[in-house]
Amino acid sequence: MLTETMYQDYLACLIKGDRTRCAETVTSLLDRRVEIKTLYLELFQKSLYDVGLMWEANKISVAREHLATAITESLLSLIYPELFAKEEKTRSVVISCAVNEFHQVGGKIVADFCEIHGWDAYFLGANTPMEQLLGFIDEVRPDLIGLSLSVYFNLPRLKKEIRAIQSNFSRTDLMVGGQAFALGGEKMLSSVANINYVPGLDELEGILAHG
Amino acid sequence: MDSSAFVRYLTDHAPILFLTLGRDGSIFRMNRYAARFLGGESAFRYFQDILVNFNDSFDMAEAVDSEDALLLSIASTDGDLQSFYFHFLTQDDCPGTDVLAFGHTDAEDFSLMQGEIVNLNQQLSNMTRDLQKKNAKLEMAMEQVRQLQGIIPICMHCHKIRNDQEIWEQLEAYLYEHTDAQLSHGICPDCMEKYYTED
Numbered sequence: 001m002l003t004e005t006m007y008q009d010y011l012a013c014l015i016k017g018d019r020t021r022c023a024e025t026v027t028s029l030l031d032r033r034v035e036i037k038t039l040y041l042e043l044f045q046k047s048l049y050d051v052g053l054m055w056e057a058n059k060i061s062v063a064r065e066h067l068a069t070a071i072t073e074s075l076l077s078l079i080y081p082e083l084f085a086k087e088e089k090t091r092s093v094v095i096s097c098a099v100n101e102f103h104q105v106g107g108k109i110v111a112d113f114c115e116i117h118g119w120d121a122y123f124l125g126a127n128t129p130m131e132q133l134l135g136f137i138d139e140v141r142p143d144l145i146g147l148s149l150s151v152y153f154n155l156p157r158l159k160k161e162i163r164a165i166q167s168n169f170s171r172t173d174l175m176v177g178g179q180a181f182a183l184g185g186e187k188m189l190s191s192v193a194n195i196n197y198v199p200g201l202d203e204l205e206g207i208l209a210h211g
Numbered sequence: 212m213d214s215s216a217f218v219r220y221l222t223d224h225a226p227i228l229f230l231t232l233g234r235d236g237s238i239f240r241m242n243r244y245a246a247r248f249l250g251g252e253s254a255f256r257y258f259q260d261i262l263v264n265f266n267d268s269f270d271m272a273e274a275v276d277s278e279d280a281l282l283l284s285i286a287s288t289d290g291d292l293q294s295f296y297f298h299f300l301t302q303d304d305c306p307g308t309d310v311l312a313f314g315h316t317d318a319e320d321f322s323l324m325q326g327e328i329v330n331l332n333q334q335l336s337n338m339t340r341d342l343q344k345k346n347a348k349l350e351m352a353m354e355q356v357r358q359l360q361g362i363i364p365i366c367m368h369c370h371k372i373r374n375d376q377e378i379w380e381q382l383e384a385y386l387y388e389h390t391d392a393q394l395s396h397g398i399c400p401d402c403m404e405k406y407y408t409e410d
Contacts, residue, residue, distance in 0.1 A: 066329055
């Protein structure tokens, strides 16, 4: 139901900053009962990856990249009435961005994806201070914790954060993911025990199904 | 591209306002960017008219004498307001004693705004998410409250309750299913007397 033409049209509007037209596409797909998962995978995630590639190739400015991200975040709220099902959820997950990590949309998409799969997903947002994160985990006592990292240079801070979480909540499963790892950050993880690296939403589905 | 072509390109495309004025502020010429922003040379006769000048304090003669840049706000043809730092340069060596007015935006302003807008958008979208999540939980709780309202058919002898599927179930089972209450066994004084008092 989400055709290539529709996708290309959506992407063009996203880069142009035409939020209204993008919202119309999302609303129309929701009206046609397109699976929410499809919207996350084939519209939001795909377009953000494409926008990122265009920026890397100097085809668009950083301002346009930020605009496209901001529009996408606002479009996610169109999905929320469908996403947060009115049913008891027995498993919970806390998703957060690392300290000094200001790119949050990837983490938010992961949190929403967890909701789709029946998890109660709390999202703490960009640049969450470590004390705040540890305090929240202590309060909620989730079954799973996820940390998102987009910028490679923040890896040392993430490592520190992982150690703090593991020493305070040794029995809680921990996963990490984000674009930083696609650029070589995965090597860092080899020095950290008991951590799941999740390269994408497809792999996340596997973890959520068995979690 | 030679240097004069480069200057022409710059004045046409860079986000700067470049106007040639008379000493009284009358507009003679403007660069392409200014024309796009202001709607063309014929749109205004005087520089003073393009300003959003709330207290009418702008004085052309003072502006020309000032060595500092003046921050002035202008409304575009679309009605958008934008502030520019203006430098006024007299061209004493040119005929007609023209004044060059050169206006540029504050790049720091834009950078600051871009960062803040991204921040605010993130916070707003996180709040929307929290709100929707809480709303879903609230609706779920309301549904439970609704289930416990109204008339509940109860057997006058064994006190079993008839549920939505027309099945009679134990009161304890019904409460367990429809509320968050935990039941703890005990014996009331009447039953204590009835079942445990020796005759």
